[in-house]
Amino acid sequence: MKSPLTPLPYKLVLLVAAGALCAATAAAQCAAPSSSGVRLCQPSAGSTVYQVPHIEATATPTSGSISDLKVLIDGKLALENGGPSVSLFEGGVSNGTHHLVIAAKDNFGRTYQSSSTFSVTGNLPNCPTSTVGVRICSPLAGEAISQNMAMSVGFKGNAPIHRVRAYVGSTLVADFLVDKGQDQIIGSGAGTTAGSHTLTVIAWDTTGKSYKSSVQFKAFFDGGCPPKGDVCTPGVFPNTPQDGDDVQSPLRISASVENNTSAITTMRAYLNGAVVATSFGPTIDQNVSASKGTHILVIQAWDTAGKLYRSTANVNVQ
Secondary structure (H helix, E strand, O other): OOOOOEEOOOOOOOOOOOOOOOOOEOOOOOOOOOOOEEEEEEOOOOOEEEOOOEEEEEEEOOOOOEEEEEEEEOOEEEEEEOOOEEEEEOOOOOOEEEEEEEEEEEOOOOEEEEEEEEEEEOOOOOOOOOOOEEEEEEOOOOOEEEOOOEEEEEEEOOOOEEEEEEEEOOEEEEEEEOOOOOOEEEEEOOOOOOEEEEEEEEEEEOOOOEEEEEEEEEEEEOOOOOOOOOOOOOEEEEEEOOOOOEEOOOEEEEEEEEOOOOOEEEEEEEEOOEEEEEEOOOEEEEEEOOOOEEEEEEEEEEEOOOOEEEEEEEEEEO
């Protein structure tokens, strides 16, 4: 039986190759340096980004043109192209601190380089367990997660584990036949409803013995629209800024709650965890002052039924 849970490309262990690239183009807004060298615009030095960093840089040669540009993360090549700039969303970057290098070369063989460190948060953790049983690393107890539920689960039996099932309440949301040697499952897409739930994961070994673990969590509305059709799920839909945007301060934060099942009472915008804007209805549209650098923008809303709505993006203040 196939599970609806979709393996995550940025840290899938034993299901697909780890560290897969998830690249997408974005409008280049990183101005070239006025003198020769490399300007690294995103992520800003020392910043923390949510899940997938937008890497944005531009090089200026002493003369001639830039013939080669490389992006290296922790010493490993992530991208190489022949132009003077790069703008991509890089998957496969795990939680923690990373060293980013942009190395460029012109057609005379001269080299230019810029480097910095940045941190990533919000990706699912690895979840191996050294003790017999089932370990749930995500969601954590009481954590608010997307209704497009992601989970990170480790398991070990007295004999090899051959099957794992996950339930939200009494509803089966994932069913896995475990590969030989596999000891954890990391993925998303086991959809549930917004509100409070209990996740129960049961693993069976080859002798038929079962192992179980449960955790209580909250799910928020995470709006999205299908590639075909016009029925969108409830959620916060941002107008500006979008994920990875370069903006100026004061920046305009504009978003609305759509398809909500109950009336919205409050909306709040947070930059790096600090409240910067509040409204009392289904829309928020305010100008906010912010320091230069890359920030995590979270917009949340609450309805009269106590349900939570959330949207998260990385924005870069120039």
